[in-house]
Every structure is written in C-alpha cells, then in structure tokens.
Amino acid sequence: MSESTETITELLQSIGIDTAYRTASLSLLEKGDSRYLRDLKLNFTSTLTSEHLSTKECALLGLSVAVNNNNNPLIAFYTKYATEQGANDAEIAEAAACASLLASNNIFYRFRHFTQKEKYSQIPARIRMQIMMKPVTGKEFFELMSLTISAVNGCEMCVNAHEDSLIKLNTTEERIFDAIRIASLVTSAGAIIN
The missing domain is CATH 1.20.1290.10 (AhpD-like)
Known part of the structure; x- marks a missing residue:
C-alpha cells in the first residue's frame, strides 16, 4: 500500500467512511501521490478541537x-x-x-x-x-x-x-x-x- 493510499485510508476511517470510497478528486490526489493528503488529514482532524x-x-x-x-x-x-x-x-x-x-x-x-x-x-x-x-x-x-x-x-x-x-x-x-x-x-x- 502506498503512503498516499495509507493516508486516505486513515482519513476515511476517521470520518467513518468505507476505505474503498473514492471521489474523483480523492483519486487524483492518490494517483499523483500528493503530499497534500497528509495536510488534508491533519487539517480535518484539527476541526475537532479548539x-x-x-x-x-x-x-x-x-x-x-x-x-x-x-x-x-x-x-x-x-x-x-x-x-x-x-x-x-x-x-x-x-x-x-x-x-x-x-x-x-x-x-x-x-x-x-x-x-x-x-x-x-x-x-x-x-x-x-x-x-x-x-x-x-x-x-x-x-x-x-x-x-x-x-x-x-x-x-x-x-x-x-x-x-x-x-x-x-x-x-x-x-x-x-x-x-x-x-x-x-x-x-x-x-x-x-x-
């Protein structure tokens, strides 16, 4: 499993979505092995506390x-x-x-x-x-x-x-x-x- 796929899996699990779920945008980030996926995951997590x-x-x-x-x-x-x-x-x-x-x-x-x-x-x-x-x-x-x-x-x-x-x-x-x-x-x- 690539690092991008692993990060997507962690993000989807935290949201409570099936880890096979993909949107067109998510697929683009995964295919391009985008470093942004880690930022996306951390940014989303930061919405939960303040x-x-x-x-x-x-x-x-x-x-x-x-x-x-x-x-x-x-x-x-x-x-x-x-x-x-x-x-x-x-x-x-x-x-x-x-x-x-x-x-x-x-x-x-x-x-x-x-x-x-x-x-x-x-x-x-x-x-x-x-x-x-x-x-x-x-x-x-x-x-x-x-x-x-x-x-x-x-x-x-x-x-x-x-x-x-x-x-x-x-x-x-x-x-x-x-x-x-x-x-x-x-x-x-x-x-x-x-």
Missing part, C-alpha cells in the same frame, strides 16, 4: 458548514460527532436550520450590498428569522454559526454584522477566528470528500 471552543461547539460548527455545503458524508460525520460530544437533537437541528437560514440571508443581503441602491434597503426582506430570537444553542453561539456560514458564503455585509454582534456579546476575537478556521477546513475537506 483552544477557544468546546468540542461540542466544534462539532456543531462543522455540521452547520457541512449542511451549508450539502456534503452528506461530512453531515453524517459531524452529526455523529456532535451527538458524542453531548449535543441534543434540538441543537443538531438548529445547526442545520442556521445553515439554511443564512443561505437565504447571505444571498439577499449580498444582493443589497452589491447593488448599493437605497430602494432595495427600503423594501422589507420578508424572510422569517424567528429562530434567531431564542436559539436553543444560545444567542452567542447562534451568532458564531451565522458568522461562519456567512464567511463561507462570501457575504461581506453579513460577516461584518455578525462579527459586530459577537464583539458586543463579549466574544473574544480568538473564539471568532477559531470558528472561521474550522469553517474553512471543513469546506476544504468537503472539496475532496463529497
């Missing part, structure tokens, strides 16, 4: 990003991991709901930002957002999930608004930075494992 987030929070952030990216293997992994870290069904559902809500918000507010027309800012959004009022994961963590999804989706206006809310909620910049780091690495893994 100095500034609990393991349950890491799992819920990973789940929310996997739902946002419509990545079924990672949704299954992070759902299981979140449960193992003490997340209940309502918290897991909220991570998925946050991804869905922010998908609409990011498109809507990004459009307003791109056009910069006052008229569009005056027309009511008519997007239901009741989940933001009393989230089961708490206001601060829901804002953190919202920020990560907004960053993944590239909505500058939303990123700035959620980061500002988090600072006002006394969230440390290190905590915010770690959440974004995790989101970027879940997205990176999902580009190869999908």
Whole structure:
C-alpha cells in the first residue's frame, strides 16, 4: 500500500467512511501521490478541537458548514460527532436550520450590498428569522454559526454584522477566528470528500 493510499485510508476511517470510497478528486490526489493528503488529514482532524471552543461547539460548527455545503458524508460525520460530544437533537437541528437560514440571508443581503441602491434597503426582506430570537444553542453561539456560514458564503455585509454582534456579546476575537478556521477546513475537506 502506498503512503498516499495509507493516508486516505486513515482519513476515511476517521470520518467513518468505507476505505474503498473514492471521489474523483480523492483519486487524483492518490494517483499523483500528493503530499497534500497528509495536510488534508491533519487539517480535518484539527476541526475537532479548539483552544477557544468546546468540542461540542466544534462539532456543531462543522455540521452547520457541512449542511451549508450539502456534503452528506461530512453531515453524517459531524452529526455523529456532535451527538458524542453531548449535543441534543434540538441543537443538531438548529445547526442545520442556521445553515439554511443564512443561505437565504447571505444571498439577499449580498444582493443589497452589491447593488448599493437605497430602494432595495427600503423594501422589507420578508424572510422569517424567528429562530434567531431564542436559539436553543444560545444567542452567542447562534451568532458564531451565522458568522461562519456567512464567511463561507462570501457575504461581506453579513460577516461584518455578525462579527459586530459577537464583539458586543463579549466574544473574544480568538473564539471568532477559531470558528472561521474550522469553517474553512471543513469546506476544504468537503472539496475532496463529497
């Protein structure tokens, strides 16, 4: 077994996927004996823990990003991991709901930002957002999930608004930075494992 195949096997085992599983992207890395496979494995592993987030929070952030990216293997992994870290069904559902809500918000507010027309800012959004009022994961963590999804989706206006809310909620910049780091690495893994 080549070193690349061995690294892929370890990565797939850690995600709970059959070691014979291959995507076109994963096959390209394996065929080219890419050194990146080791980085991919280590980066993915680093999404599971943080100095500034609990393991349950890491799992819920990973789940929310996997739902946002419509990545079924990672949704299954992070759902299981979140449960193992003490997340209940309502918290897991909220991570998925946050991804869905922010998908609409990011498109809507990004459009307003791109056009910069006052008229569009005056027309009511008519997007239901009741989940933001009393989230089961708490206001601060829901804002953190919202920020990560907004960053993944590239909505500058939303990123700035959620980061500002988090600072006002006394969230440390290190905590915010770690959440974004995790989101970027879940997205990176999902580009190869999908």
